[in-house]
Amino acid sequence: MRYVLITGAGNGVGKATAKLLKDEKLLLVDSDEKNLKKLAQDLNAEYFACDISNVDKVNELKAYVEKNFAKLDTIINCAGVWTKGEISQLSDKHFAEINTLEKIKDVLDTNTFGTIAMITTFAPILMKNKKGQIINVNSQSGVETEEFCPVYNASKHGTYYYRKAIQRDLAKHNVKITDVCPGLIKTDFYVRNNDKLPPEIMKLGLAVEDVARTIKYVFDLPHEITIPSIEVRNIKNF
Numbered sequence: 577m578r579y580v581l582i583t584g585a586g587n588g589v590g591k592a593t594a595k596l597l598k599d600e601k602l603l604l605v606d607s608d609e610k611n612l613k614k615l616a617q618d619l620n621a622e623y624f625a626c627d628i629s630n631v632d633k634v635n636e637l638k639a640y641v642e643k644n645f646a647k648l649d650t651i652i653n654c655a656g657v658w659t660k661g662e663i664s665q666l667s668d669k670h671f672a673e674i675n676t677l678e679k680i681k682d683v684l685d686t687n688t689f690g691t692i693a694m695i696t697t698f699a700p701i702l703m704k705n706k707k708g709q710i711i712n713v714n715s716q717s718g719v720e721t722e723e724f725c726p727v728y729n730a731s732k733h734g735t736y737y738y739r740k741a742i743q744r745d746l747a748k749h750n751v752k753i754t755d756v757c758p759g760l761i762k763t764d765f766y767v768r769n770n771d772k773l774p775p776e777i778m779k780l781g782l783a784v785e786d787v788a789r790t791i792k793y794v795f796d797l798p799h800e801i802t803i804p805s806i807e808v809r810n811i812k813n814f
């Protein structure tokens with residue numbers, strides 16, 4: 577049995593991944609405490625409510641892990657937030673509302689800083705345990721230039737290149753790391769971040785179960801095999 581910490585586990589991809597890995601020892605993390613607690617009860621898993629962009633909360637999570645989950649061997653970083661809008665669109669009311677400086681900071685703080693904070697904080701524990709795996713749920717936006725969402729694009733490129741910069745060092749310590757880069761997924765991600773995509777576009781997305789299956793494929797590989805980055809798309813939205 578593996579000891580797996582999943583962020584963003586209260587909803588969407590993180591929740592679907594937790595369900596698929598229910599036979600492992602799970603520590604579920606999310607800022608949405610209500611959904612997190614319910615899922616943890618359903619799966620008989622441990623949970624810790626934590627905003628991964630908050631330094632104090634991540635340090636509290638570290639103390640919790642050291643005390644209660646010290647055999648940690650896998651981190652799955654799913655927590656993420658969204659915004660979109662080209663610079664030239666920011667005079668439009670909707671785009672202005674979802675691109676306040678606070679929102680831009682939140683996207684970079686969660687997607688980039690939060691993911692890097694999780695890796696920086698917990699990779700040393702994986703190394704101490706002499707074996708480990710990190711899976712980041714990145715995005716098509718981490719590998720392609722998507723002009724319609726430059727801030728989100730920058731946030732996901734940040735962790736994509738961070739992963740590339742640390743992967744050889746981690747490998748020397750028997751820890752492997754993968755970016756799973758999905759295209760559009762049918763979740764409440766957009767609605768949760770005060771945006772809306774047209775229904776005809778949403779229906780071309782991947783199901784959360786498809787993304788969770790991809791994560792499990794990476795998770796199940798023999799430890800000596802690593803996939804640095806894997807892309808997954810709905811063929812109708814390629």
Ligand SMILES: NC(=O)c1ccc[n+]([C@@H]2O[C@H](COP(=O)([O-])OP(=O)(O)OC[C@H]3O[C@@H](n4cnc5c(N)ncnc54)[C@H](OP(=O)(O)O)[C@@H]3O)[C@@H](O)[C@H]2O)c1
Nearest residue numbers: 584586587588589607608627628655656715760761763765
């Ligand atoms: N949906 C897509 O089309 C799509 C496509 C490609 C990649 N992705 C990536 O896939 C990952 C999962 O997305 P999803 O579609 O499953 O989104 P989701 O349904 O909105 O789930 C994301 C979860 O992360 C939590 N979260 C957000 N900020 C957090 C923070 N600072 N600390 C802790 N938890 C936080 C959210 O909680 P709150 O509700 O409290 O904010 C939510 O429970 C994200 O990294 C996203 O960038 C999504």
